Amino acid sequence: MTRRYLVGLIGAGITESLTPPMHEREGRALGFDYEYRVLDILELGRRPEEIGAMLAEAWAEGFDAVNVTHPCKQLIIPELDALTPDAERLGAVNLVTRGAEGTLGHNTDWTGFRRSFADGLPGVAVDLVAQIGAGGAGAATGYALLDAGTRHLLLVDDELERAEALARSLGELFPDRRVDARNALNTAEFGGLDGVVHATPTGMKEHPGTAFDVAALAPTAWLAEVVYRPLDTELLLAARARGLRTLDGGRMAVGQAVDALHLITGVEPDAERMRAHFLDLVDADERTAKAAV
Numbered sequence: 001m002t003r004r005y006l007v008g009l010i011g012a013g014i015t016e017s018l019t020p021p022m023h024e025r026e027g028r029a030l031g032f033d034y035e036y037r038v039l040d041i042l043e044l045g046r047r048p049e050e051i052g053a054m055l056a057e058a059w060a061e062g063f064d065a066v067n068v069t070h071p072c073k074q075l076i077i078p079e080l081d082a083l084t085p086d087a088e089r090l091g092a093v094n095l096v097t098r099g100a101e102g103t104l105g106h107n108t109d110w111t112g113f114r115r116s117f118a119d120g121l122p123g124v125a126v127d128l129v130a131q132i133g134a135g136g137a138g139a140a141t142g143y144a145l146l147d148a149g150t151r152h153l154l155l156v157d158d159e160l161e162r163a164e165a166l167a168r169s170l171g172e173l174f175p176d177r178r179v180d181a182r183n184a185l186n187t188a189e190f191g192g193l194d195g196v197v198h199a200t201p202t203g204m205k206e207h208p209g210t211a212f213d214v215a216a217l218a219p220t221a222w223l224a225e226v227v228y229r230p231l232d233t234e235l236l237l238a239a240r241a242r243g244l245r246t247l248d249g250g251r252m253a254v255g256q257a258v259d260a261l262h263l264i265t266g267v268e269p270d271a272e273r274m275r276a277h278f279l280d281l282v283d284a285d286e287r288t289a290k291a292a293v
Helices: 019-029 048-060 085-090 108-120 138-147 161-173 186-191 234-241 252-266 269-292
Strands: 004-011 033-040 065-068 095-099 102-106 129-131 152-156 178-182 193-200 222-227 244-248
Touching: 004 019, 004 048, 004 161, 004 252, 019 033, 019 252, 019 269, 048 065, 065 252, 085 102, 085 108, 085 138, 085 152, 095 252, 108 244, 108 252, 129 138, 138 152, 152 161, 161 178, 222 234, 234 244, 252 269
Parallel strands: 004 033, 004 065, 129 152, 129 193, 152 178, 193 222, 222 244
Antiparallel strands: 065 095, 095 102
16 A cells, blocks of 8 residues: 655745655655645744644644744744754754654754755865855754864854854854854955855845855855755856856755655655756746746
């Protein structure tokens, strides 16, 4: 008999998320009857503080697991029976599974970036890295960089207090590394970096432009992007034009989905197949957007 899975995504403004079709297609490819539902709190008229009630309702309906995104990644923690060590250290949960011992909160944002970084930029130097942006995905990407061996991480954000708060948090988690907060870097500082992770909304369809000038980077530097809509941001295109090694934001999105599917089903998904499907979804999304103009 085919194993059935019912999975959901709770968050705000998520009706166009590419996660559901990615999960469903790969779940079917693995031989499961796999359904993934979007539970958008805006569409449902719910408040973020109702995350506990929404989770209870999901379990009552027979859900096997629930992904969680903004603005519920921290709010959900008190509602859970336990957290994985990494989710506890990061103070954020984006996947909840349940078993005989109750509910368990995971964080596949950071493992997704770690997976994508290892696959997409193998062998790059990571001693001195700057991360542009200390909010949203910044904690997960910063954590992954330090876990990958970065010795000195510069967190750069227009809101210095936000960068300082993340620097303190990551510094406590990795006491043998150096994590500094800045509100800007000068040209010489950019030129000395091994690489840069861009983790701000700049470059999204709603926020066009670039967060910094890639011309300041050394020819040997690399650039990793978190934004994936569009997949080829202005920043990535500029970096590629200079011949720099790059990592598009779609790889992180696929990486966290791969890790989530594995945790939900116990079966290792085909990461390359999921990547190919993701690219198909992005291409269809971009063609639809162009046709609407």
